[in-house]
Amino acid sequence: MDRSEILLSFLKDYRDHYLPSVSLDLVIFGFHEGQMKVLLIRFKGSQDWLLPGGRVRKDEDLNEAAYRSLRERTGLEKLFLQQFQTFGKVDRLTHFSWEETLTKMGLKEPLESLGVDIASFWSRDISVGYYALVEYTKVNPTPDIMSDECQWWDIDQVPQLLFDHNDMIRLALKTLRRQLSYQPIGYNLLPEEFTMSELQSLYETILGRKLDRRNFYKQIMNYDVLERLEKRPTIPASKAPYLYRFKKERYEQLLNEEDLSVG
Amino acid sequence: MDRSEILLSFLKDYRDHYLPSVSLDLVIFGFHEGQMKVLLIRFKGSQDWLLPGGRVRKDEDLNEAAYRSLRERTGLEKLFLQQFQTFGKVDRLTHFSWEETLTKMGLKEPLESLGVDIASFWSRDISVGYYALVEYTKVNPTPDIMSDECQWWDIDQVPQLLFDHNDMIRLALKTLRRQLSYQPIGYNLLPEEFTMSELQSLYETILGRKLDRRNFYKQIMNYDVLERLEKRPTIPASKAPYLYRFKKERYEQLLNEEDLSVG
DNA sequence: ATTATGTGCGTACATTAGACGCACAAACGT
DNA sequence: ACGTTTGTGCGTCTAATGTACGCACATAAT
Numbered sequence: 001m002d003r004s005e006i007l008l009s010f011l012k013d014y015r016d017h018y019l020p021s022v023s024l025d026l027v028i029f030g031f032h033e034g035q036m037k038v039l040l041i042r043f044k045g046s047q048d049w050l051l052p053g054g055r056v057r058k059d060e061d062l063n064e065a066a067y068r069s070l071r072e073r074t075g076l077e078k079l080f081l082q083q084f085q086t087f088g089k090v091d092r093l094t095h096f097s098w099e100e101t102l103t104k105m106g107l108k109e110p111l112e113s114l115g116v117d118i119a120s121f122w123s124r125d126i127s128v129g130y131y132a133l134v135e136y137t138k139v140n141p142t143p144d145i146m147s148d149e150c151q152w153w154d155i156d157q158v159p160q161l162l163f164d165h166n167d168m169i170r171l172a173l174k175t176l177r178r179q180l181s182y183q184p185i186g187y188n189l190l191p192e193e194f195t196m197s198e199l200q201s202l203y204e205t206i207l208g209r210k211l212d213r214r215n216f217y218k219q220i221m222n223y224d225v226l227e228r229l230e231k232r233p234t235i236p237a238s239k240a241p242y243l244y245r246f247k248k249e250r251y252e253q254l255l256n257e258e259d260l261s262v263g
Numbered sequence: 264m265d266r267s268e269i270l271l272s273f274l275k276d277y278r279d280h281y282l283p284s285v286s287l288d289l290v291i292f293g294f295h296e297g298q299m300k301v302l303l304i305r306f307k308g309s310q311d312w313l314l315p316g317g318r319v320r321k322d323e324d325l326n327e328a329a330y331r332s333l334r335e336r337t338g339l340e341k342l343f344l345q346q347f348q349t350f351g352k353v354d355r356l357t358h359f360s361w362e363e364t365l366t367k368m369g370l371k372e373p374l375e376s377l378g379v380d381i382a383s384f385w386s387r388d389i390s391v392g393y394y395a396l397v398e399y400t401k402v403n404p405t406p407d408i409m410s411d412e413c414q415w416w417d418i419d420q421v422p423q424l425l426f427d428h429n430d431m432i433r434l435a436l437k438t439l440r441r442q443l444s445y446q447p448i449g450y451n452l453l454p455e456e457f458t459m460s461e462l463q464s465l466y467e468t469i470l471g472r473k474l475d476r477r478n479f480y481k482q483i484m485n486y487d488v489l490e491r492l493e494k495r496p497t498i499p500a501s502k503a504p505y506l507y508r509f510k511k512e513r514y515e516q517l518l519n520e521e522d523l524s525v526g
Numbered sequence: 527a528t529t530a531t532g533t534g535c536g537t538a539c540a541t542t543a544g545a546c547g548c549a550c551a552a553a554c555g556t
Numbered sequence: 557a558c559g560t561t562t563g564t565g566c567g568t569c570t571a572a573t574g575t576a577c578g579c580a581c582a583t584a585a586t
Contacts, residue, residue, distance in 0.1 A: 019283075019284040019386075019387070019389065020282075020283050020284050021282040021283050021284045021285050022284050022285055022389045056351065056389065058386070058387065059353060060353065061351060061352045061353050062349065062350070062351020062352070062389055063351065063352075065351075083348065083349060085346065086325065086346060086349045086391050087325070088319065088324060088325020088326065088328075088391070089324045089325070089326075090322060090323065090324050123282075123321070124282070124321065126282065126285050126319065126325055126389070126391070128349050128351070128389070195564095196564085196565095197563085197564090212544065212545065212546080213563095213564085213565095214545090214546080214564095214565080214566075214567090215543075215544060215545080215546095217564090217565075217566085218543095218566090219542095219543085240551095240552075240563095240564095241563075241564065241565095242564085242565090459533085459534095460532090460533090475575065475576070475577085476532095476533085477533095477534085477535075477536090477576090477577080478574075478575060478576080480533095480534075480535085481535090481574095482573095482574085503532095503533095503582095503583085504532080504533065504534095505533085505534085
């Protein structure tokens with residue numbers, strides 16, 4: 001099969017098994033050495049970057065589709081994933097023409113010669129925005145069929161993206177920061193056992209500002225979501241920091257009481 | 264035209280001019296004598312109640328579709344309307360069969376005799392949830408083509424609704440209450456000029472609990488969103504309460520700085 | 527006149543966020 | 557060996573905020 005045949009069968013699969021008019025976009029946040037990253041893909045045959053996304057199978061829950069798409073891009077599952085807004089402006093896709101794109105990719109004529117009515121394969125989409133928090137080092141960025149590259153970008157160096165994707169990142173970050181004030185974060189971002197500094201550094205990275213070490217300590221312990229473990233040094237003392245671990249039940253209780261999403 | 268022909272042309276219009284797979288549902292809150300109400304419709308030919316909804320025209324912004332649907336049900340426009348969650352479980356519509364419903368309404372056979380493939384007109388939907396705040400007395404509840412009745416229900420006497428609509432109301436109320444803590448509410452719910460008691464009563468109704476009159480006074484004045492007007496009695500005094508009015512610019516500034524939705 | 531009621535405004539206390547001081551132990555340099 | 561530096565745990569202080577409640581005053585009813 002040549003490229004246009006592969007694309008054709010891909011498009012047919014979409015038409016037959018996925019919901020029309022609905023897509024989803026993922027703002028995948030990663031953390032590495034105090035830097036907040038976001039995973040972007042480069043559109044096939046172009047220099048334009050955008051957020052990875054996905055579509056919903058006809059027999060699949062919306063949230064499940066988001067988890068699946070996340071898995072396909074990162075190789076990870078069971079991660080923190082949260083819907084934050086649905087985008088539906090008619091002109092969301094300004095400056096983008098499906099037809100023009102296929103032409104640039106040299107696929108328009110081959111497809112037409114296969115008897116494809118290109119317009120019928122693409123309509124305007126409503127897109128559900130999700131954001132995810134993942135452990136940077138564990139991710140295996142994987143491009144999808146419509147992209148050439150998939151890689152991390154520093155959050156403050158994200159270029160002009162296609163569509164309304166810059167807006168999406170802004171709103172996702174804003175939602176995440178607000179959420180941080182009433183929910184614990186970190187379960188899937190840190191190793192099983194971690195030091196207080198590591199947790200604080202994560203919070204500082206997300207919030208984009210320094211926190212007072214001592215106040216952070218007080219507040220997080222007040223949440224009653226951490227348990228302190230014993231550590232190697234003979235004396236209870238210091239320099240080798242204590243390790244902490246999340247209390248799983250309490251952690252999930254806090255998540256649930258603030259979030260009764262039903263998907 | 265008989266009923267089935269009307270319905271048929273309605274369905275055809277939907278197929279041709281509206282996005283498939285996407286719908287929206289409205290949780291419309293009203294307030295009357297300290298009671299919080301929600302607007303429900305009764306499904307045609309059945310005793311089942313549900314939330315009013317709508318669909319999105321192919322050339323229409325998602326938010327615009329929500330405003331239009333709200334207008335169609337209430338006769339009002341330019342109201343407070345906010346997206347709160349998108350629902351997409353596959354089994355959202357359990358216990359509901361489009362075909363069975365048409366049968367009950369005596370419309371299945373007439374439609375089929377008109378050459379309609381019923382299944383092709385209906386598929387599973389992703390639904391975007393919005394909530395709205397409206398002035399109870401100004402509303403003119405209007406059923407849509409699929410419902411027999413449209414009327415207010417006390418919020419604590421809402422019956423078991425079709426689909427996941429009880430969940431939607433719960434989540435909408437929760438979102439509204441949270442929003443109340445960082446945004447002013449009331450512009451379209453109260454008359455142009457109102458007393459402090461009226462505003463407080465509105466807040467108490469939404470929050471479902473009594474507030475201290477003096478503390479409420481302090482906090483709301485701190486927001487710097489109200490201006491006090493002069494009133495009739497000769498002496499500046501009391502018994503005839505002062506009237507207040509929202510400072511429009513400040514009010515909208517507060518709304519905008521907390522909400523950068525892009526639709 | 528006296529009492530009850532509604533209204534505007536003030537005070538007092540508890541809780542919280544934020545800034546910062548200090549003690550102690552390990553690691554490092556001389 | 558010894559002082560210095562660094563990281564860590566824990567305490568104190570202050571400002572801001574939410575909440576409870578006291579009080580003065582004017583009208584309306586008795």
